[in-house]
Amino acid sequence: MSRKPLSREFYNRDPVLVARELLGCLLLRATADGIGGGRIVETEAYLSSGDPACHASRGQTRKNRSMFGRAGHAYVYPIHARYCFNVVTEPEDVPSAVLVRAIEPQQGVALLRQRRGCHGVHELASGPAKLCEALAIDTELDGWDLTLGRRLWIAAASDARTDQAVVGRSARIGVTSAHDLPLRFYLKDDPFVSGPKRLRA
DNA sequence: CTACCGATTGACT
DNA sequence: GTCAATCGGTAGA
Numbered sequence: 533m534s535r536k537p538l539s540r541e542f543y544n545r546d547p548v549l550v551a552r553e554l555l556g557c558l559l560l561r562a563t564a565d566g567i568g569g570g571r572i573v574e575t576e577a578y579l580s581s582g583d584p585a586c587h588a589s590r591g592q593t594r595k596n597r598s599m600f601g602r603a604g605h606a607y608v609y610p611i612h613a614r615y616c617f618n619v620v621t622e623p624e625d626v627p628s629a630v631l632v633r634a635i636e637p638q639q640g641v642a643l644l645r646q647r648r649g650c651h652g653v654h655e656l657a658s659g660p661a662k663l664c665e666a667l668a669i670d671t672e673l674d675g676w677d678l679t680l681g682r683r684l685w686i687a688a689a690s691d692a693r694t695d696q697a698v699v700g701r702s703a704r705i706g707v708t709s710a711h712d713l714p715l716r717f718y719l720k721d722d723p724f725v726s727g728p729k730r731l732r733a
Numbered sequence: 734c735t736a737c738c739g740a741t742t743g744a745c746t
Numbered sequence: 747g748t749c750a751a752t753c754g755g756t757a758g759a
Contacts, residue, residue, distance in 0.1 A: 593756075594755080609755090610754055611739055612742075613741085614752085614753095706739085706740050708739075
């Protein structure tokens with residue numbers, strides 16, 4: 533399985549394409565405690581225009597400045613005393629991103645479990661804030677360059693399960709606006725996807 | 734300075 | 747299904 537980081541060109545595209553193609557890729561996080569990570573099974577796109585749910589829709593602030601930067605960097609922000617991790621897409625000054633909502637733990641599972649407390653494997657990273665806690669992602673990594681291949685990055689990883697999986701699409705979870713936009717992507721029937729069951733199948 | 738709020742989660746009916 | 751804890755960012759006095 534390759535651990536080579538995805539290129540700038542991969543991220544420098546329409547967030548809908550990036551969100552769709554990130555499914556099945558390997559999210560990796562290296563710390564002094566070791567490497568942890570897993571297979572991305574659920575993402576959401578946030579658009580630079582026509583999307584009131586995007587944090588950048590009301591202009592640039594200190595909090596969302598990463599989204600206005602180059603593609604391939606992290607956008608990490610705090611919410612409800614937790615964190616969410618996004619990858620920035622499209623060129624500089626085009627503020628769009630893809631939220632990574634869930635992974636299937638594969639690397640360093642014991643480490644992830646330790647960070648989350650004793651939880652079942654399906655509860656380790658099935659949600660954007662759970663994933664950040666399991667991988668020790670916080671605002672210190674806001675703006676981090678994901679193409680460097682260290683600390684935090686994403687690698688392509690094809691396997692038969694992903695190739696054969698059906699991709700589902702739905703409204704985004706939790707947002708208070710733009711429920712009409714089907715910008716959430718997930719692997720259908722995958723047990724590591726977050727949210728209510730009716731949104732998984 | 735205070736007040737309000739959210740791309741959440743987990744506990745509870 | 748409902749609901750409250752939680753806290754940094756932001757707007758407004």
